[in-house]
Amino acid sequence: GKTFAMTQWAVEVLTEGINKPGKVLIVTYMNSAVNNFKQRISAALEKRGISSRDYYVSTIHSLCLQIIKEKPDMVFINSDVEIIEQSKKNAVIKDAIVQWKRNEDNMRLYVYYLDENYLTKNGYDKVVKKWDGVFCGLISNAISEFKTLGIMPSEAVKKTKNLPATSLLKVAAGIYGEYEKKLRRKGLIDFEDMLCKAKYILENDEAVLNKFRKRYTYVCEDEAQDSNRIQTEILTLIAGEKGNFLRVGDSNQAIMTTFANSDMKLFKEFCSGEDKKVFHIVESSRNTKQI
Numbered sequence: 001g002k003t004f005a006m007t008q009w010a011v012e013v014l015t016e017g018i019n020k021p022g023k024v025l026i027v028t029y030m031n032s033a034v035n036n037f038k039q040r041i042s043a044a045l046e047k048r049g050i051s052s053r054d055y056y057v058s059t060i061h062s063l064c065l066q067i068i069k070e071k072p073d074m075v076f077i078n079s080d081v082e083i084i085e086q087s088k089k090n091a092v093i094k095d096a097i098v099q100w101k102r103n104e105d106n107m108r109l110y111v112y113y114l115d116e117n118y119l120t121k122n123g124y125d126k127v128v129k130k131w132d133g134v135f136c137g138l139i140s141n142a143i144s145e146f147k148t149l150g151i152m153p154s155e156a157v158k159k160t161k162n163l164p165a166t167s168l169l170k171v172a173a174g175i176y177g178e179y180e181k182k183l184r185r186k187g188l189i190d191f192e193d194m195l196c197k198a199k200y201i202l203e204n205d206e207a208v209l210n211k212f213r214k215r216y217t218y219v220c221e222d223e224a225q226d227s228n229r230i231q232t233e234i235l236t237l238i239a240g241e242k243g244n245f246l247r248v249g250d251s252n253q254a255i256m257t258t259f260a261n262s263d264m265k266l267f268k269e270f271c272s273g274e275d276k277k278v279f280h281i282v283e284s285s286r287n288t289k290q291i
């Protein structure tokens with residue numbers, strides 16, 4: 001499978017010392033995968049009698065935090081700032097939605113999406129409670145999309161002003177500003193902020209960018225089919241235009257697009273580039289020979 005192939009690749013690079021004088025950077029999606037990679041690489045190197053610390057396995061958010069710590073003042077971050085997880089982010093978004101619904105016109109928009117017959121049949125309280133959760137998820141995803149595209153709240157309002165009043169995207173743009181105010185008041189940033197701020201530092205501070213390019217001579221991305229545009233841009237910046245950038249993924253396994261702002265087209269576009277070398281994994285240890 002992909003993890004096995006990527007692990008073997010990393011072990012070969014480290015064994016041969018091809019990464020010298022820098023390290024191999026492996027970016028994967030979840031903390032559980034980070035630990036899995038570390039254990040696999042460490043065990044494989046140990047079997048060869050090699051002790052190497054020339055690799056760093058991380059989630060994209062941990063990597064971005066590493067970048068931000070280089071120049072926190074540049075993106076108005078201080079030591080007291082707190083990075084919120086999705087559950088806390090949802091709580092802040094719910095507060096912003098409550099604030100937004102205090103306007104009568106907005107409240108009418110909120111119930112506009114509900115079917116009166118369905119409400120009558122299934123009970124108002126039950127349906128509205130369910131809609132609260134769905135609505136919060138939609139707004140959260142839209143705000144994440146705005147942020148990863150570098151669209152600020154005022155710009156989001158401008159870009160959606162010609163959409164119908166009932167457009168959920170237009171509604172999300174209206175709530176986005178209130179959400180950002182609440183984050184700032186509480187001294188919080190979300191995961192999308194981390195990506196945006198890390199990218200800003202890399203693009204605007206040549207010394208920091210060069211430091212990371214020297215530190216990581218090989219950049220590898222696991223589960224690349226679930227990557228988003230800003231993550232792709234950050235890793236491309238670190239690798240450099242002619243750098244060593246390995247991406248491993250399978251478009252048929254793209255599962256994050258249903259509830260996150262990932263885009264499998266980015267990986268397909270990357271693979272179709274004229275300057276890319278594409279290697280196909282044609283066997284899987286999970287499958288029988290017939291499959």
